[in-house]
Amino acid sequence: MTRLSFFLPLCLVTLSACAGPIETRIETRASASGSVPKQFMFSENLEQNNQTYSLAKSLVSQKLLNEGYSEAKVASLLVQIALADRPASIAISTGEQPGKTLVGPKKNKPLQSCLDQEHRFSVDIFNQIDGSIFYSGKAAEYHCKGTMDTSLPHLVDAALSDLGANNGLEPKSSTRSRTGVE
Template sequence: MQSFLTVALVLAVSACSGPIATRITGQSAQQLPDQGRFALAVSPDVQLPLLDQAHQVAITNLAARGWQRSNNADYHLIVTLSERPANIGLALERDAQSEIIARPKNKRLLQSCDDVEHRVTVTMLDRVHGKNVYRGSAAEFHCKAALADNLSLLVNAALEDFGRPGSERVVKRRGRE
Protein backbone atom coordinates (compact mmCIF):
# COMPACT_ATOMS: atom_id res chain seq x y z
CA MET A 1 0.00 0.00 0.00
CA GLN A 2 2.82 2.39 0.88
CA SER A 3 4.52 1.85 -2.48
CA PHE A 4 1.23 2.63 -4.24
CA LEU A 5 0.97 5.92 -2.33
CA THR A 6 4.57 6.76 -3.17
CA VAL A 7 3.97 6.16 -6.88
CA ALA A 8 0.75 8.21 -6.76
CA LEU A 9 2.57 11.08 -5.03
CA VAL A 10 5.42 11.04 -7.55
CA LEU A 11 2.94 11.09 -10.44
CA ALA A 12 0.97 13.95 -8.89
CA VAL A 13 4.09 16.05 -8.32
CA SER A 14 5.43 15.33 -11.80
CA ALA A 15 2.21 16.64 -13.30
CA CYS A 16 2.90 20.08 -11.74
CA SER A 17 6.63 20.45 -12.28
CA GLY A 18 8.99 19.35 -14.92
CA PRO A 19 10.69 20.43 -18.08
CA ILE A 20 9.71 23.79 -19.50
CA ALA A 21 10.45 24.57 -23.13
CA THR A 22 11.31 28.21 -23.80
CA ARG A 23 10.69 28.93 -27.48
CA ILE A 24 13.00 31.75 -28.57
CA THR A 25 13.11 33.61 -31.87
CA GLY A 26 15.25 36.60 -32.70
CA GLN A 27 16.03 38.51 -35.84
CA SER A 28 18.02 41.63 -36.62
CA ALA A 29 17.14 43.31 -39.90
CA GLN A 30 20.46 45.14 -39.99
CA GLN A 31 23.79 45.25 -38.21
CA LEU A 32 23.29 47.22 -35.01
CA PRO A 33 26.08 49.29 -33.48
CA ASP A 34 27.85 47.95 -30.37
CA GLN A 35 26.58 50.97 -28.47
CA GLY A 36 23.51 53.08 -29.00
CA ARG A 37 20.71 55.08 -27.48
CA PHE A 38 17.09 54.07 -27.30
CA ALA A 39 13.87 55.65 -26.10
CA LEU A 40 11.31 53.51 -24.37
CA ALA A 41 8.02 53.51 -26.28
CA VAL A 42 5.34 53.69 -23.58
CA SER A 43 1.86 55.08 -23.26
CA PRO A 44 1.77 57.71 -20.49
CA ASP A 45 -1.87 56.84 -19.79
CA VAL A 46 -1.19 53.18 -19.00
CA GLN A 47 0.16 52.08 -15.63
CA LEU A 48 0.98 48.37 -15.64
CA PRO A 49 3.44 47.23 -12.95
CA LEU A 50 4.28 44.01 -14.82
CA LEU A 51 5.11 45.95 -17.99
CA ASP A 52 7.19 48.40 -15.94
CA GLN A 53 9.12 45.44 -14.54
CA ALA A 54 9.67 44.07 -18.06
CA HIS A 55 10.94 47.49 -19.18
CA GLN A 56 13.46 47.57 -16.32
CA VAL A 57 14.78 44.10 -17.20
CA ALA A 58 15.16 45.12 -20.87
CA ILE A 59 16.88 48.40 -19.93
CA THR A 60 19.34 46.54 -17.67
CA ASN A 61 20.01 43.91 -20.35
CA LEU A 62 20.69 46.54 -23.02
CA ALA A 63 22.85 48.63 -20.65
CA ALA A 64 25.09 45.59 -20.18
CA ARG A 65 25.53 45.60 -23.97
CA GLY A 66 26.51 49.28 -24.10
CA TRP A 67 23.08 50.69 -24.94
CA GLN A 68 21.64 53.58 -22.94
CA ARG A 69 18.14 54.92 -22.51
CA SER A 70 17.80 58.49 -23.77
CA ASN A 71 15.04 60.90 -24.75
CA ASN A 72 17.19 61.92 -27.73
CA ALA A 73 17.64 58.45 -29.20
CA ASP A 74 18.10 56.84 -32.58
CA TYR A 75 15.88 53.86 -31.73
CA HIS A 76 12.54 53.08 -30.05
CA LEU A 77 12.32 50.06 -27.74
CA ILE A 78 8.93 48.36 -27.50
CA VAL A 79 8.24 45.55 -25.01
CA THR A 80 4.97 43.63 -25.22
CA LEU A 81 3.56 40.97 -22.91
CA SER A 82 0.84 38.51 -23.75
CA GLU A 83 -1.01 35.55 -22.32
CA ARG A 84 -3.41 33.22 -24.09
CA PRO A 85 -5.10 29.92 -23.32
CA ALA A 86 -2.75 27.32 -24.79
CA ASN A 87 -5.56 25.26 -26.30
CA ILE A 88 -6.32 28.14 -28.70
CA GLY A 89 -4.16 28.52 -31.80
CA LEU A 90 -3.45 31.76 -33.62
CA ALA A 91 -3.20 32.29 -37.37
CA LEU A 92 -2.72 35.32 -39.57
CA GLU A 93 -4.57 35.43 -42.87
CA ARG A 94 -3.08 37.42 -45.75
CA ASP A 95 -4.13 37.29 -49.38
CA ALA A 96 -6.12 34.06 -48.92
CA GLN A 97 -3.11 32.39 -47.26
CA SER A 98 -2.91 31.51 -43.61
CA GLU A 99 0.28 31.70 -41.55
CA ILE A 100 0.22 29.85 -38.24
CA ILE A 101 1.55 32.07 -35.48
CA ALA A 102 0.95 29.72 -32.55
CA ARG A 103 -0.30 26.15 -32.57
CA PRO A 104 -2.70 24.94 -29.88
CA LYS A 105 -1.18 22.78 -27.16
CA ASN A 106 -2.87 19.72 -25.71
CA LYS A 107 -2.80 18.80 -22.03
CA ARG A 108 -0.18 16.32 -20.90
CA LEU A 109 -1.15 13.02 -19.36
CA LEU A 110 -2.25 13.56 -15.73
CA GLN A 111 -2.14 17.34 -16.09
CA SER A 112 -4.70 18.82 -13.71
CA CYS A 113 -5.00 22.36 -15.08
CA ASP A 114 -5.06 24.16 -18.41
CA ASP A 115 -1.86 25.63 -19.83
CA VAL A 116 -1.48 29.31 -20.62
CA GLU A 117 1.13 30.63 -23.03
CA HIS A 118 3.26 33.47 -21.65
CA ARG A 119 5.05 35.50 -24.33
CA VAL A 120 7.38 38.50 -24.27
CA THR A 121 8.28 40.30 -27.48
CA VAL A 122 10.98 42.97 -27.69
CA THR A 123 11.14 45.17 -30.78
CA MET A 124 13.68 47.87 -31.66
CA LEU A 125 12.67 50.38 -34.34
CA ASP A 126 14.90 52.83 -36.20
CA ARG A 127 13.41 56.13 -35.10
CA VAL A 128 14.37 58.05 -38.26
CA HIS A 129 13.32 55.52 -40.90
CA GLY A 130 10.61 53.69 -38.93
CA LYS A 131 12.14 50.32 -39.79
CA ASN A 132 12.09 47.30 -37.54
CA VAL A 133 15.77 46.58 -36.79
CA TYR A 134 15.31 43.85 -34.16
CA ARG A 135 12.50 41.61 -33.01
CA GLY A 136 12.91 38.89 -30.45
CA SER A 137 10.36 36.85 -28.59
CA ALA A 138 10.35 34.19 -25.92
CA ALA A 139 7.34 32.06 -25.00
CA GLU A 140 6.55 29.28 -22.56
CA PHE A 141 3.52 27.22 -21.57
CA HIS A 142 2.61 27.19 -17.89
CA CYS A 143 -0.13 25.52 -15.91
CA LYS A 144 0.41 26.99 -12.46
CA ALA A 145 3.10 29.68 -12.77
CA ALA A 146 2.11 33.28 -13.49
CA LEU A 147 3.76 35.48 -16.13
CA ALA A 148 5.39 37.49 -13.33
CA ASP A 149 7.17 34.34 -12.08
CA ASN A 150 9.22 34.01 -15.29
CA LEU A 151 9.16 37.56 -16.62
CA SER A 152 12.88 38.32 -16.25
CA LEU A 153 13.84 35.04 -17.88
CA LEU A 154 11.51 35.67 -20.83
CA VAL A 155 12.66 39.29 -21.39
CA ASN A 156 16.33 38.26 -21.32
CA ALA A 157 15.64 35.33 -23.65
CA ALA A 158 13.84 37.65 -26.09
CA LEU A 159 16.98 39.81 -26.18
CA GLU A 160 19.50 36.96 -26.60
CA ASP A 161 19.93 37.56 -30.34
CA PHE A 162 20.10 41.36 -30.09
CA GLY A 163 22.72 42.62 -32.55
CA ARG A 164 23.13 39.21 -34.21
CA PRO A 165 21.51 37.71 -37.30
CA GLY A 166 19.16 35.74 -35.08
CA SER A 167 17.80 32.26 -34.85
CA GLU A 168 14.89 30.14 -33.76
CA ARG A 169 15.40 27.57 -31.02
CA VAL A 170 13.95 25.81 -27.99
CA VAL A 171 15.76 25.83 -24.64
CA LYS A 172 14.66 23.35 -21.99
CA ARG A 173 14.82 23.96 -18.27
CA ARG A 174 13.21 22.68 -15.10
CA GLY A 175 10.74 24.75 -13.16
CA ARG A 176 7.21 25.25 -11.96
CA GLU A 177 4.79 24.66 -14.74
Protein backbone atom coordinates in the same frame (compact mmCIF):
# COMPACT_ATOMS: atom_id res chain seq x y z
CA MET B 1 2.26 -0.70 4.13
CA THR B 2 1.06 -2.25 0.88
CA ARG B 3 -1.44 0.57 0.39
CA LEU B 4 1.30 3.15 0.91
CA SER B 5 3.58 1.46 -1.61
CA PHE B 6 0.73 1.60 -4.15
CA PHE B 7 -0.39 5.22 -3.55
CA LEU B 8 3.04 6.83 -3.11
CA PRO B 9 4.20 6.30 -6.72
CA LEU B 10 0.76 7.40 -7.98
CA CYS B 11 0.98 10.61 -5.93
CA LEU B 12 4.52 11.32 -7.14
CA VAL B 13 3.52 10.86 -10.79
CA THR B 14 0.53 13.15 -10.33
CA LEU B 15 2.62 15.86 -8.66
CA SER B 16 5.34 15.64 -11.30
CA ALA B 17 2.88 16.45 -14.11
CA CYS B 18 3.48 20.20 -13.50
CA ALA B 19 7.17 19.89 -12.68
CA GLY B 20 10.04 19.41 -15.01
CA PRO B 21 11.86 21.25 -17.73
CA ILE B 22 10.35 24.43 -19.11
CA GLU B 23 10.97 24.98 -22.79
CA THR B 24 11.41 28.56 -23.99
CA ARG B 25 10.71 29.00 -27.69
CA ILE B 26 12.71 31.88 -29.19
CA GLU B 27 12.69 33.74 -32.49
CA THR B 28 15.09 36.63 -33.14
CA ARG B 29 15.98 38.89 -36.04
CA ALA B 30 19.01 41.16 -35.84
CA SER B 31 20.44 43.79 -38.14
CA ALA B 32 23.61 45.40 -36.86
CA SER B 33 23.63 48.96 -38.16
CA GLY B 34 27.03 50.29 -37.22
CA SER B 35 26.15 53.96 -37.62
CA VAL B 36 23.18 54.00 -35.20
CA PRO B 37 23.98 55.69 -31.88
CA LYS B 38 23.52 53.31 -28.96
CA GLN B 39 20.78 55.35 -27.29
CA PHE B 40 17.28 53.99 -26.78
CA MET B 41 13.89 55.14 -25.60
CA PHE B 42 10.64 53.28 -24.94
CA SER B 43 7.39 53.97 -26.72
CA GLU B 44 4.72 55.01 -24.25
CA ASN B 45 1.48 53.05 -24.15
CA LEU B 46 -0.84 54.24 -21.40
CA GLU B 47 -2.85 51.01 -21.46
CA GLN B 48 0.29 49.08 -20.52
CA ASN B 49 1.04 50.95 -17.31
CA ASN B 50 0.82 48.10 -14.82
CA GLN B 51 3.19 46.22 -12.53
CA THR B 52 3.99 43.40 -14.99
CA TYR B 53 4.64 45.79 -17.87
CA SER B 54 6.86 47.94 -15.60
CA LEU B 55 8.85 44.84 -14.64
CA ALA B 56 9.30 43.91 -18.31
CA LYS B 57 10.38 47.44 -19.19
CA SER B 58 12.89 47.46 -16.32
CA LEU B 59 14.34 44.08 -17.36
CA VAL B 60 14.71 45.20 -20.99
CA SER B 61 16.30 48.48 -19.93
CA GLN B 62 18.80 46.67 -17.67
CA LYS B 63 19.72 44.21 -20.44
CA LEU B 64 20.29 47.06 -22.93
CA LEU B 65 22.37 49.01 -20.38
CA ASN B 66 24.48 45.89 -19.75
CA GLU B 67 25.08 45.67 -23.52
CA GLY B 68 26.49 49.22 -23.65
CA TYR B 69 23.35 51.12 -24.67
CA SER B 70 22.12 54.20 -22.81
CA GLU B 71 18.58 55.40 -22.21
CA ALA B 72 17.55 58.90 -23.28
CA LYS B 73 14.31 60.90 -23.49
CA VAL B 74 14.89 61.35 -27.23
CA ALA B 75 16.92 58.62 -28.93
CA SER B 76 17.57 57.08 -32.31
CA LEU B 77 16.40 53.61 -31.19
CA LEU B 78 12.74 53.14 -30.25
CA VAL B 79 11.96 50.09 -28.10
CA GLN B 80 8.48 48.58 -28.12
CA ILE B 81 7.54 45.65 -25.89
CA ALA B 82 4.44 43.49 -25.70
CA LEU B 83 3.23 40.85 -23.26
CA ALA B 84 0.61 38.14 -23.59
CA ASP B 85 -0.73 35.67 -21.07
CA ARG B 86 -3.31 33.51 -22.82
CA PRO B 87 -4.87 30.07 -22.51
CA ALA B 88 -2.60 27.68 -24.40
CA SER B 89 -5.61 25.64 -25.56
CA ILE B 90 -6.57 28.27 -28.16
CA ALA B 91 -4.84 28.77 -31.48
CA ILE B 92 -3.70 32.11 -32.91
CA SER B 93 -4.16 32.58 -36.63
CA THR B 94 -3.44 35.47 -38.92
CA GLY B 95 -6.06 37.44 -40.81
CA GLU B 96 -3.55 38.28 -43.52
CA GLN B 97 -3.33 34.72 -44.81
CA PRO B 98 -6.57 32.84 -44.12
CA GLY B 99 -5.95 29.42 -42.67
CA LYS B 100 -2.38 30.15 -41.56
CA THR B 101 -1.90 29.31 -37.88
CA LEU B 102 0.77 31.26 -36.02
CA VAL B 103 0.49 29.23 -32.82
CA GLY B 104 -1.48 26.00 -32.58
CA PRO B 105 -3.37 24.85 -29.50
CA LYS B 106 -1.29 22.96 -26.94
CA LYS B 107 -2.51 19.64 -25.65
CA ASN B 108 -2.16 18.85 -21.96
CA LYS B 109 0.37 16.30 -20.75
CA PRO B 110 -0.95 13.02 -19.33
CA LEU B 111 -2.03 13.44 -15.69
CA GLN B 112 -1.66 17.22 -15.90
CA SER B 113 -3.66 18.79 -13.07
CA CYS B 114 -4.31 22.26 -14.53
CA LEU B 115 -4.68 24.01 -17.88
CA ASP B 116 -1.61 25.57 -19.50
CA GLN B 117 -1.18 29.28 -20.11
CA GLU B 118 1.24 30.64 -22.68
CA HIS B 119 3.46 33.46 -21.46
CA ARG B 120 4.71 35.41 -24.48
CA PHE B 121 7.06 38.40 -24.61
CA SER B 122 8.18 40.35 -27.65
CA VAL B 123 10.55 43.26 -28.14
CA ASP B 124 11.01 45.28 -31.30
CA ILE B 125 13.70 47.94 -31.66
CA PHE B 126 13.38 50.39 -34.53
CA ASN B 127 15.95 52.77 -35.98
CA GLN B 128 14.02 56.04 -35.95
CA ILE B 129 16.54 57.70 -38.26
CA ASP B 130 15.60 55.58 -41.29
CA GLY B 131 12.57 53.62 -40.00
CA SER B 132 14.24 50.22 -40.29
CA ILE B 133 13.98 47.30 -37.89
CA PHE B 134 17.12 47.19 -35.76
CA TYR B 135 16.21 44.10 -33.72
CA SER B 136 13.21 41.88 -33.06
CA GLY B 137 12.91 39.12 -30.48
CA LYS B 138 10.08 36.91 -29.28
CA ALA B 139 10.06 34.32 -26.53
CA ALA B 140 7.24 32.11 -25.24
CA GLU B 141 6.74 29.41 -22.60
CA TYR B 142 3.88 27.18 -21.49
CA HIS B 143 3.05 27.16 -17.80
CA CYS B 144 0.56 25.24 -15.72
CA LYS B 145 1.19 26.97 -12.39
CA GLY B 146 3.93 29.52 -13.11
CA THR B 147 3.21 33.26 -13.24
CA MET B 148 4.07 35.84 -15.87
CA ASP B 149 6.19 37.77 -13.34
CA THR B 150 8.40 34.74 -12.65
CA SER B 151 8.67 33.95 -16.39
CA LEU B 152 9.61 37.48 -17.45
CA PRO B 153 13.35 37.46 -16.58
CA HIS B 154 13.80 34.30 -18.65
CA LEU B 155 11.63 35.56 -21.52
CA VAL B 156 13.41 38.92 -21.72
CA ASP B 157 16.84 37.28 -21.63
CA ALA B 158 15.81 34.85 -24.38
CA ALA B 159 14.16 37.49 -26.59
CA LEU B 160 17.26 39.70 -26.43
CA SER B 161 19.75 36.82 -26.76
CA ASP B 162 20.94 37.80 -30.26
CA LEU B 163 21.21 41.54 -29.68
CA GLY B 164 24.32 42.73 -31.51
CA ALA B 165 24.29 39.86 -34.02
CA ASN B 166 23.90 40.50 -37.71
CA ASN B 167 21.85 37.83 -39.45
CA GLY B 168 20.35 40.14 -42.08
CA LEU B 169 16.93 40.07 -40.44
CA GLU B 170 16.54 36.41 -41.34
CA PRO B 171 14.57 34.80 -38.51
CA LYS B 172 16.58 32.59 -36.19
CA SER B 173 14.59 30.09 -34.14
CA SER B 174 15.87 28.21 -31.12
CA THR B 175 14.74 26.70 -27.84
CA ARG B 176 16.11 26.69 -24.32
CA SER B 177 15.27 24.42 -21.42
CA ARG B 178 15.32 25.34 -17.76
CA THR B 179 13.90 24.10 -14.51
CA GLY B 180 11.18 25.91 -12.60
CA VAL B 181 7.48 25.92 -11.83
CA GLU B 182 5.78 24.71 -14.95
